[in-house]
Amino acid sequence: MIERRSLAALLLALPGAGQAQGADPLPSWREGPRKRVLLDFVATVTREGGSGYVPPAERIAVFDNDGTLCVEQPAYPQLIFILDRIRALAPQNPTWQQDAVLRAAIAGDLHGAMAGGHEGLMRLAGAAMAGDTPEAFQQIAADWLKTARHPRWNRPFTALVYQPMLVVLRFFRASGFTNFIVSGGGIEFVRALAEETYGIPPQHVVGSSFALKVTEDAGRLTLLREPRVDFIDDGPGKPIGIARDIGRRPIAAFGNSDVDFEMLRYTTEGSGQRFGMIIRHDDAEREFAYDRESHVGRLARALDAAPAQSWQVVSMREDWAREFE
């Protein structure tokens, strides 16, 4: 016997339940070709008996994070976090003053902090982010994401996620897809946001990682994050991360910059029904406008390849009715 309450809960959990027949699953998208192609793709792969049908186990969708699901300007949130964290930890680490890059970061000199190039950035990241257990670090990141404020909107970063992408995540999930984040960002940093904000559990986040070390703490086995990069899940690293952690080629990919190029190719160059979408930041008024010349989220190569690859290029200004909640 199923109780009435359980049955009701069950019906509510049905794909598509809670939205009347014919209700718009993408209400924050304006009518137009991008919205239409997106709806058509999902209709095709979910139509049982249709020639484009894809069984649920193979409905894998991958989403870049920074610039695709959330704001990445004027700097990646993780970079702002790193600088905040270095300032917070500086009093306990007086030797940092002897390192020019760290000293610049402590002084809030963004230009000086960046002057060390890739190697300097890794030193900053190591200083700010290593030495904790993965769980403790994820909690530190989660607290920061809820309390730190974006310089333009004075809102927490967890509020600066794109409403039209949240409905895409929900629509895909309700259509039997498994959504993954595939991010160049640190894996625990993205996980700190993913479950509560995107409904994506930690095991469905693929990201860059520091090496982990097994150690003991008070007789318990403990993991510690070491200041040594283990994997960079960016550019060509994205298809590698997907193959290793997901083990199945996605049928849909969403990105916004050239470091998503290989992920988009890997996804859409498979056979059968495939979908690739690029979020183009062309809305200076409501968000930011940048592409070819930007240091953050540069979009050139993927934009040039889009027509030949049949990737949909979203205009945030035209295609999205609003950007945030």
Add this chain to the structure above:
Amino acid sequence: MIERRSLAALLLALPGAGQAQGADPLPSWREGPRKRVLLDFVATVTREGGSGYVPPAERIAVFDNDGTLCVEQPAYPQLIFILDRIRALAPQNPTWQQDAVLRAAIAGDLHGAMAGGHEGLMRLAGAAMAGDTPEAFQQIAADWLKTARHPRWNRPFTALVYQPMLVVLRFFRASGFTNFIVSGGGIEFVRALAEETYGIPPQHVVGSSFALKVTEDAGRLTLLREPRVDFIDDGPGKPIGIARDIGRRPIAAFGNSDVDFEMLRYTTEGSGQRFGMIIRHDDAEREFAYDRESHVGRLARALDAAPAQSWQVVSMREDWAREFE
């Protein structure tokens, strides 16, 4: 409106549906303390409002593969596969005859093939397993697992999985758990078996991996497996693989040998409800009997630690009513 057919399908998909009230979820387990503790643990973590309740998102269970879910004697199936594959590829690789380890493998001389130690084994693995795309390699492994025969039973390896563990996997899944395999074996090799045999999708397999290289093939982005080990998911590697790929500490772990020791510790040394179980091979008649002295699946340290850690030690001979389908 929900059609009658959909509703029926839905009810069948309910946790616990298809088994009458009070039916035994572990029919191939004999009554006794191990079965009782297993049932009690699941009852405790799923009892809403109870003090031991664990929300479904946190119900993560990890299972070793070789020796825990399937037969690993007289040699790991993957090792038998490697030797088979080297013999199959030898005619196209005449230079292999100049390498003593490879020559021994081609001649079917297991002792000689093992004489090169770890380094020799890696050379064998590289020769047998690299150079394909991950998808193509997984297909080769899947075909082998269905057609090669175990030397003792003359049955395919896909048939030599433990029936009592299949019901545990099913019972856990029906109780809202997400099951993961965490194996020292190659990730694609385990994936070749996991979905069809265990109901575990590729994204929920954590394993050892070769490095992957991004390349082009006929204008398409392609991944190739390189003969270079990227990650060994064994011993202390298991908690590292769990932290990186799952991102949440499991609440239940099943293993059978000392290379599961750290995974068992990492799982059961967390706070709250925890469950650790060791499958002990003590059934020479129906399967194999081995522990402290075995080269394959050696079990000594984890066995000694079991009482203090409150890990359940299963006697295959006494606790399991049968071993295979």
